[in-house]
Amino acid sequence: MMSETMNEKVEEIVEESEVVEEATVEVVDEAAAKIEELTKEIEELKRQLTEAKNDYYKAYADAENRKKRLQQDFDTNMKYRIQSFALDILPAIDNFERALSTATEDEALKNYQVGFKMIYDQLMGALKKEGVEQIEALDKPFDPNFHNAIMAEKVEGVESDMVIQEFQKGYILKDRLIRPSMVKVSE
Missing domain, CATH: 2.30.22.10 (Head domain of nucleotide exchange factor GrpE)
Structure with a gap:
């Protein structure tokens, strides 16, 4: 009987181990999917940040050029x-x-x-x-x-x-x- 109980316990442990392994695989798969999703989101945010920086630099350069042009026009008008x-x-x-x-x-x-x-x-x-x-x-x-x-x-x-x-x-x-x-x- 002892061996039967042991066998049952071993089977139970094996089943639990399989359930834990399946759960672990499921959690790892979910985590990998979440990591991939977050990585894509980070890449998109980086792209948006780069685009925003470029837009800022263009706007700043345009403003500086406009400022120089206005100063030149003012200087010419005064001259x-x-x-x-x-x-x-x-x-x-x-x-x-x-x-x-x-x-x-x-x-x-x-x-x-x-x-x-x-x-x-x-x-x-x-x-x-x-x-x-x-x-x-x-x-x-x-x-x-x-x-x-x-x-x-x-x-x-x-x-x-x-x-x-x-x-x-x-x-x-x-x-x-x-x-x-x-x-x-x-x-």
Whole structure:
């Protein structure tokens, strides 16, 4: 009987062992499935994090580029802020130059010319202070970047493409042409 009880106990232990083994295999399989699921989730989160970082870097770079562009636009606007005013006042400067170049013997008109010259000099000084300067054209080689040739004439003793007469002065604002000189050039 003892052997029968022992056999039963052994069988019971074997059965329990099989049940435990099956349960262990089941738990291990579940754990492996859970690990695989979590690993996939981690990989997806890593991918999303990388994508978010890339989006952040792109947005940051765009913001920095926009900031630089706005600063450049602001600097350019400040640098050339007087351009519109200068273009509006240049015809008055031209008229002052015409009045000053007129020869007269009348003393009253000469006194006016002295006053005109003082006003002209003040205007030119104010423009120069803001970076507006006349283009020197007379007796210089013709440069299409600064001169607009409206006439050409063959002149003895003068090499070709030289400015021989200036009809209207040209002006630059800092490094920008705001009005070309109207000139006659030699052929």
